[in-house]
Amino acid sequence: xxxxxxxxxxxxxxxFYNIAQKTKAYLxxxxxxxxxxxxxxxxxxxxxxxxxxxxxxxxxxQAEKHTxxxxxxxxxxxxxxxxxxxYYKNRGVELxxxxxxxxxxxxxxxxxxxxxxxxxxxxxxxxxxxxxxxDANIMAGNKIIHIPAGKENGFLPMPDESITADIIYIxxxxxxxxxxxxxxxxxxxxxxxxxxxAIILFDAAYEAFIEEEEIPHSIFEINGAKSCAIExxxxxxxxxxxxxxxxxxxxxxxxxxxxxxxxxxWVRNRTTKTNGVSYIIQKGAAAIFTExxxxxxxxxxxxxxxxxxxxxxALDKLGxxxxxxxxxxxxxxxxxxxxxxxxxxxxxxxxxxxxGTPGAGFGACGEGYFRFxxxxxxxxxxxxxxxxxxxx
Numbered sequence: 001x002x003x004x005x006x007x008x009x010x011x012x013x014x015x016f017y018n019i020a021q022k023t024k025a026y027l028x029x030x031x032x033x034x035x036x037x038x039x040x041x042x043x044x045x046x047x048x049x050x051x052x053x054x055x056x057x058x059x060x061x062q063a064e065k066h067t068x069x070x071x072x073x074x075x076x077x078x079x080x081x082x083x084x085x086x087y088y089k090n091r092g093v094e095l096x097x098x099x100x101x102x103x104x105x106x107x108x109x110x111x112x113x114x115x116x117x118x119x120x121x122x123x124x125x126x127x128x129x130x131x132x133x134x135d136a137n138i139m140a141g142n143k144i145i146h147i148p149a150g151k152e153n154g155f156l157p158m159p160d161e162s163i164t165a166d167i168i169y170i171x172x173x174x175x176x177x178x179x180x181x182x183x184x185x186x187x188x189x190x191x192x193x194x195x196x197x198a199i200i201l202f203d204a205a206y207e208a209f210i211e212e213e214e215i216p217h218s219i220f221e222i223n224g225a226k227s228c229a230i231e232x233x234x235x236x237x238x239x240x241x242x243x244x245x246x247x248x249x250x251x252x253x254x255x256x257x258x259x260x261x262x263x264x265x266w267v268r269n270r271t272t273k274t275n276g277v278s279y280i281i282q283k284g285a286a287a288i289f290t291e292x293x294x295x296x297x298x299x300x301x302x303x304x305x306x307x308x309x310x311x312x313x314a315l316d317k318l319g320x321x322x323x324x325x326x327x328x329x330x331x332x333x334x335x336x337x338x339x340x341x342x343x344x345x346x347x348x349x350x351x352x353x354x355x356g357t358p359g360a361g362f363g364a365c366g367e368g369y370f371r372f373x374x375x376x377x378x379x380x381x382x383x384x385x386x387x388x389x390x391x392x
Contacts, residue, residue: 004139004141006138006139006140006141007139009138010135010138010139011135014131014135015131015357015358015361015362016039016040016357016361018361019039019040019345019355019357019358019361022345022346022349023035023037023349023355026349026350033353034353035349035353035354035355036352036353036354036355036376036380036381036383036384036387037355037376037380038311038354038355038356038372038373038374038375038376038380038381038384039355039356039357039371039373040357040373041175041237041329041330041373041375042242042373042375043236043237043240043242043300043304043375044375044376044377045240045300045303045304046240047239047240047241047244047284048239048240048288048293048296048297048299048300049296050287050288050290050292050293050296051239051240051284051285051287051288051293051296052284053287054283054284054286054287055280055281055283055284057283058279058280058283058284059280061279061283062279062280069279071275071276072275072276072277072278072279072282073276074270074271074274074275074276075101075102075267075270075271075276076100076101076102076248076276076277076282077102077279077282077286078097079286080102080282080285080286081097081098081100081101081102082097083286083289084097084100084102084248084289085097085099085100086289087289088218088220088250091217091218091221092221093218093220093221095220095250095252096253098253098263099250099251099252099253099263100248100249100250101248101249101250101251101266101270102246102247102248102276102277102282102285103232103246103247103248103249103277104245104246104247104277105234105235105236105241105245105246105247106203106205106232106233106234106236106247107132107234108247109232109247109249110132110133110136110201110203110232111132111136112269112273113201113230113232113249113266114136114137114140114142115269115273116262116265116266116269117166117167117199119140119141119142120141120142120143121140121142121143121165121166121167122142122143122145122164122165122166122167123137123142123143123144123145123165123166123167123168123169124145124147124163124165124167124168124169124198125137125144125145125146125147125169126146126147126149126157126169126170126171126174127146127147127148127149127362127363127364127365127366128149128155128176128177128332128359128362128363128365128366128369129146129169129171129362129363130171130175130176130203130362131361131362133169134363142167145163145165146363146364146365147160147163148365149177149179149365150365151321151334154179154323155174155177155179155323155332156179156180156181156185158185158188158189159188159189159192161192164196164198165196165198166198166199167198167199167200167201168189168192168193168198168199168200168201169200169201169203170186170189170200170201170202170203170219171202171203171205172186172202172203172204172215172216173206173207173209173210173215173324173327173328173329173330174324174328174330175203175205175206175328175330176330176332176357176359176362176366176371177323177324177330177332177371178323178324178325178326178327178328178329178330178331178332179323179324179328179332180210180212180215180327180328181215181216182214182215182216183214183215183216183221183222186216186219186222187222187223187224190219190222190223190224190225190228190229191224193228193229194224194227194228197257198228199228199229199230199255199257199262200219200225200228200229200230201229201230201232202218202219202229202230202231202232203232204217204218204219204231204232204233205232205233205234205236205237205238205247206237206328206329207233207238208237208238208297208301209237209301209304209305209327209328209329210327210328211305211326211327212326212327215327218231218250219231220250220252226252226254226255227252227254227255228255229252229255230249230250230251230255230262231249231250232247232249232250233247233248233249233250234247235247235248235285235288237329237375238288238297238301239285239288239293239297239300240297240300241284241285244281244284245277245281246277246281246282246284246285249266251263251266303378304329304374304375305374306378307374307375307376307378307381308324308325308326308329308331308374309325310378310381310382310385311325311331311372311374311381311384311385311388312325312326312331313385314385314386314388314389315331315333315388317389318336318388318389318392320333320334320336320392321333321334322334325374329373329374329375330371330372330373330374331371331372331374332359332369332370332371333369333370333371333372334368334369334370335359335368335369335370336392338368339368340360340367340368341358341359341360341361341366341367341368341369341370342358342360344358344370345357345358345370348388348391351391352384352387352388352390352391353387354384354387354388356370356371356372356373357370357371357372357373358370358371359371
């Protein structure tokens with residue numbers, strides 16, 4: 001057997017594994033202690049009622065011969081693909097249903113999509129970065145160029161004309177920083193990608209949290225994006241599907257490189273490598289896009305936004321710099337008193353039993369910063385914010 005030796009270039013352990021080990025060690029020495037967990041971006045509210053009803057009905061369908069469904073179309077249920085295209089149309093983005101692909105979630109798709117580009121490509125990744133972007137490309141043997149971001153540019157770096165690449169990762173609203181690109185900034189990235197013949201992989205997992213009109217929800221709201229971008233979206237944070245697993249990917253039909261059509265290539269990839277997302281899950285996903293489903297998921301998102309407001313109020317009282325929170329479910333704060341990211345993690349865990357995410361885990365540019373997730377319960381968030389103010 002010949003192994004993929006690129007795996008030897010990965011870091012020894014994953015960021016969230018380290019956090020889990022530290023919290024496990026703390027709890028073993030402090031039995032019955034309650035931790036205020038605002039680290040991993042997992043949701044805490046249950047699926048909305050519209051989704052639950054649709055899932056139950058789909059299960060019942062599988063119990064009857066005349067409504068039973070076996071394999072689903074590999075690229076997604078045609079009705080759901082059409083529904084998602086209509087969702088985009090409501091924001092002024094015209095898509096055909098054939099340009100929408102139903103997936104088992106953004107994380108899976110972000111790794112799988114690299115099949116379209118072969119190996120040995122040059123990839124631009126903005127740092128701090130979601131670790132999976134980096135690790136997936138290391139596994140693929142790609143060359144990674146890190147584009148640094150910091151407080152001076154609001155963690156929103158702009159194109160460097162001296163650099164060329166094959167693939168550009170953009171996440172907006174961003175994980176981990178919560179920063180969001182406006183129309184003008186995204187237009188600059190699209191124009192740059194077109195000039196250098198690169199493909200933008202646009203991670204729109206958190207678009208449902210955008211509340212300002214000057215912030216685009218989709219890369220396809222930008223002129224020229226259909227000739228240079230692929231958009232990957234998730235229902236995990238939009239509708240609480242972290243444990244249910246469903247998302248979608250948009251690949252325009254006119255996205256062509258070297259005479260090859262990437263939409264057609266992805267059809268071939270999905271029909272070769274998958275058997276599609278289950279009937280039950282797709283029916284639950286479809287309920288999200290109904291009028292009642294949209295109303296109900298917005299009620300859940302409002303709870304997470306209230307959590308964000310609670311944490312931002314605490315940081316404002318303390319005079320600590322941060323970004324995110326308003327259009328995103330993450331708050332990215334500067335560690336106080338020059339503390340390192342892991343040093344601050346240990347300090348919060350020991351002193352006030354609050355768990356966040358050290359910025360250093362998202363790359364060198366994250367050192368000295370710290371991420372809070374706003375997906376916890378309102379009660380825990382309020383108590384954590386209170387303890388944070390009292391401690392600092």
